[in-house]
Amino acid sequence: MNIGSLLGAIGQGFIWGIMTLGIYITYKILNVSDLTVDGSFATGGAVFAVTALSNIHPTICLFIAMFVGGICGLVTGILHTKFKIPAILAGILTQLGLYSVNLRILGDKANISVAPVSTNITFLANVLNIPHTRAGMLLGIIISIMCILLLYFLLGTEFGASIRATGNNEKMIRALGVNTDNIKLFGIILSNMLIGLSGALLVQMNKYADVGMGKGAIVYGLASIVIGEVFFRRFSNFGIKLMSSVFGCIVFFIIRAFVISLGLKANDMQLLSATIVVIALAMPIFKENINIRKVGKINSLNEMKQVSSSDEIVKEKIEKREVTEVGGGNNA
Amino acid sequence: MLKLKNIYKTFNSGTINEKRALDDINLVLNDGDFVTVIGGNGAGKSTLQNVISGTIMPDFGTVEINGINITKYPEHKRAKYIGRVFQDPMLGTASDMWIEENLALAIKRGENRSAFKWMIDNNNSLFFKEQVAKLGLGLEDRLKTKVKLLSGGQRQAITLLMSTLKKPDLLMLDEHTAALDPKTASLVLNLTDEIVKTSNITTLMITHNMRDALNYGNRLIMMDQGRIIFDVAGDEKKKLTVEDLLQKFNTTKDAPSDAMILG
Numbered sequence: 037m038n039i040g041s042l043l044g045a046i047g048q049g050f051i052w053g054i055m056t057l058g059i060y061i062t063y064k065i066l067n068v069s070d071l072t073v074d075g076s077f078a079t080g081g082a083v084f085a086v087t088a089l090s091n092i093h094p095t096i097c098l099f100i101a102m103f104v105g106g107i108c109g110l111v112t113g114i115l116h117t118k119f120k121i122p123a124i125l126a127g128i129l130t131q132l133g134l135y136s137v138n139l140r141i142l143g144d145k146a147n148i149s150v151a152p153v154s155t156n157i158t159f160l161a162n163v164l165n166i167p168h169t170r171a172g173m174l175l176g177i178i179i180s181i182m183c184i185l186l187l188y189f190l191l192g193t194e195f196g197a198s199i200r201a202t203g204n205n206e207k208m209i210r211a212l213g214v215n216t217d218n219i220k221l222f223g224i225i226l227s228n229m230l231i232g233l234s235g236a237l238l239v240q241m242n243k244y245a246d247v248g249m250g251k252g253a254i255v256y257g258l259a260s261i262v263i264g265e266v267f268f269r270r271f272s273n274f275g276i277k278l279m280s281s282v283f284g285c286i287v288f289f290i291i292r293a294f295v296i297s298l299g300l301k302a303n304d305m306q307l308l309s310a311t312i313v314v315i316a317l318a319m320p321i322f323k324e325n326i327n328i329r330k331v332g333k334i335n336s337l338n339e340m341k342q343v344s345s346s347d348e349i350v351k352e353k354i355e356k357r358e359v360t361e362v363g364g365g366n367n368a
Numbered sequence: 369m370l371k372l373k374n375i376y377k378t379f380n381s382g383t384i385n386e387k388r389a390l391d392d393i394n395l396v397l398n399d400g401d402f403v404t405v406i407g408g409n410g411a412g413k414s415t416l417q418n419v420i421s422g423t424i425m426p427d428f429g430t431v432e433i434n435g436i437n438i439t440k441y442p443e444h445k446r447a448k449y450i451g452r453v454f455q456d457p458m459l460g461t462a463s464d465m466w467i468e469e470n471l472a473l474a475i476k477r478g479e480n481r482s483a484f485k486w487m488i489d490n491n492n493s494l495f496f497k498e499q500v501a502k503l504g505l506g507l508e509d510r511l512k513t514k515v516k517l518l519s520g521g522q523r524q525a526i527t528l529l530m531s532t533l534k535k536p537d538l539l540m541l542d543e544h545t546a547a548l549d550p551k552t553a554s555l556v557l558n559l560t561d562e563i564v565k566t567s568n569i570t571t572l573m574i575t576h577n578m579r580d581a582l583n584y585g586n587r588l589i590m591m592d593q594g595r596i597i598f599d600v601a602g603d604e605k606k607k608l609t610v611e612d613l614l615q616k617f618n619t620t621k622d623a624p625s626d627a628m629i630l631g
Contacts, residue, residue, distance in 0.1 A: 190483065192486055192487065193481075193482060193483050193484060193485055193486060193487060194472070194476055194481035194482050194483070194485050194486075194487045195481040195482060195483035196483065196487070197465075197469060197472065197473055197481070197487040198473065198481050200462070200464075200465065201462045201465065201473055204462040204463060204464045204465060205458075205459065205461065205462045205463065207454075207459055208459060208460055208461060208462060209462070209473065210443050210444045210447070211421070211443070211444075211447055211450075211452045212447055212473055212474055212476070212477045212478075212530075213444050213445070213447030213448055213476075213477050213478035213479070214444055214447075214481070215442075215444045216444070
């Protein structure tokens with residue numbers, strides 16, 4: 037892996053990191069699993085491509101992409117909060133529908149190039165006289181820092197605190213006068229705005245928009261959040277937590293670049309990222325099972341030989357042990 | 369002032385499981401009333417409370433607070449008037465947030481929450497510290513502790529403080545000490561009594577414990593099969609004993625649960 041591909045990976049990490057921040061809002065803060073991502077990411081990209089190609093200033097195009105991403109979130113949010121469709125299903129439905137929408141936006145083409153027009157990245161590259169990928173990284177850094185700061189300040193306000201409380205204890209914050217449906221709606225919209233922005237920036241970086249560019253995005257994002265948590269587990273500062281998900285995303289893309297340099301295909305990354313997420317989510321259960329097995333062995337040595345109907349006793353012991361383990365885990 | 373007029377509520381109506389939970393409830397709570405509500409399982413205590421807090425809509429009847437008809441208000445809109453403490457200590461607080469943050473959430477109960485104002489600044493931080501110190505649990509030095517690290521009793525005390533931080537027109541306590549051990553329960557009850565008396569808060573306390581129902585408050589209501597069967601206040605309530613209440617229970621169809629007799 038050479039320095040060029042490393043820098044490229046970091047650049048990609050910053051740009052996808054903005055999407056990760058969006059996923060962080062729903063998955064971590066609101067405690068809602070929003071799967072609109074794969075669709076709205078591509079929508080952001082597609083919208084940017086067609087607006088930029090019709091000679092609108094690229095910065096305005098970024099805002100339009102954000103706005104349309106927000107509308108995608110609005111759809112999922114309404115399905116979830118007003119029609120009471122479970123969040124996961126609501127997201128899948130929107131995502132599925134968005135595939136057709138994205139194809140329409142792209143004029144029924146699977147991908148279109150934005151190489152002919154100037155973008156924010158080409159502008160930066162020209163002004164600073166640096167290569168395209170380097171300029172893309174710079175733009176990614178600037179915008180992701182802006183997003184982190186914005187979220188950090190927003191979530192520290194009275195309003196932002198009610199978003200966090202909604203994810204934490206919905207019943208309680210409703211009893212304190214917050215319309216939790218509206219908060220969720222807002223959170224899902226905000227999340228998909230960031231995701232749309234991220235998709236638009238990726239189109240700038242790659243110089244083309246693809247209808248399948250969002251495929252697996254949700255898993256990339258979750259993997260990034262999980263990786264970030266591994267590195268910054270000890271920190272409770274909220275700003276650092278936000279940063280950690282962008283950082284996790286950078287690490288994820290470095291791993292990806294490394295794996296590709298080993299000869300695997302970029303598409304193999306889907307499997308790898310799915311595996312990372314599975315391992316991270318299953319870790320607590322693995323730990324528990326290992327503990328249960330330990331207890332089981334001790335008990336079988338002590339009792340199984342002596343008592344004929346020992347199975348139940350062992351089971352009981354295991355259950356008790358499990359209960360204390362779970363309790364201990366929660367406190368830690 | 370809380371006013372309930374002709375409240376009816378039937379669950380599963382038209383089926384074999386039809387259950388009339390509230391049957392023509394008429395109740396007026398005067399300002400400063402501290403009312404304890406007792407009754408067997410299924411007597412309608414919780415339904416009554418849910419109708420007042422807005423988690424259940426009545427089939428018929430009106431709910432008024434301070435002369436405002438809130439019958440059609442959703443739960444979050446009623447929060448302006450009502451402070452609540454739940455039975456489950458986990459329900460009243462946001463466990464992943466600091467004590468201080470929880471209080472900051474609570475002090476804006478029923479108000480608009482600004483997206484341009486920090487939830488905690490030096491001013492309210494100091495105020496929260498004073499208030500927490502009043503609980504006498506030594507939590508004032510742990511304001512930046514996540515609530516999930518507190519015990520059930522401490523959490524319930526914080527919830528109680530939260531629900532009264534901004535004085536509510538009605539405080540509703542839903543068996544808020546039932547999940548606590550006896551010692552902690554009496555601590556939280558005494559705190560409740562103190563807060564309610566000093567701020568003169570109109571309070572509705574549901575309890576399973578007859579002795580608590582007698583020891584606290586100036587008025588006692590007994591419910592059975594969705595009706596208020598006994599409503600006593602003032603001196604008459606003071607003279608009341610557990611035996612009297614048991615007598616009352618025995619005249620109803622439902623026998624009191626063990627917890628009520630033992631508690």
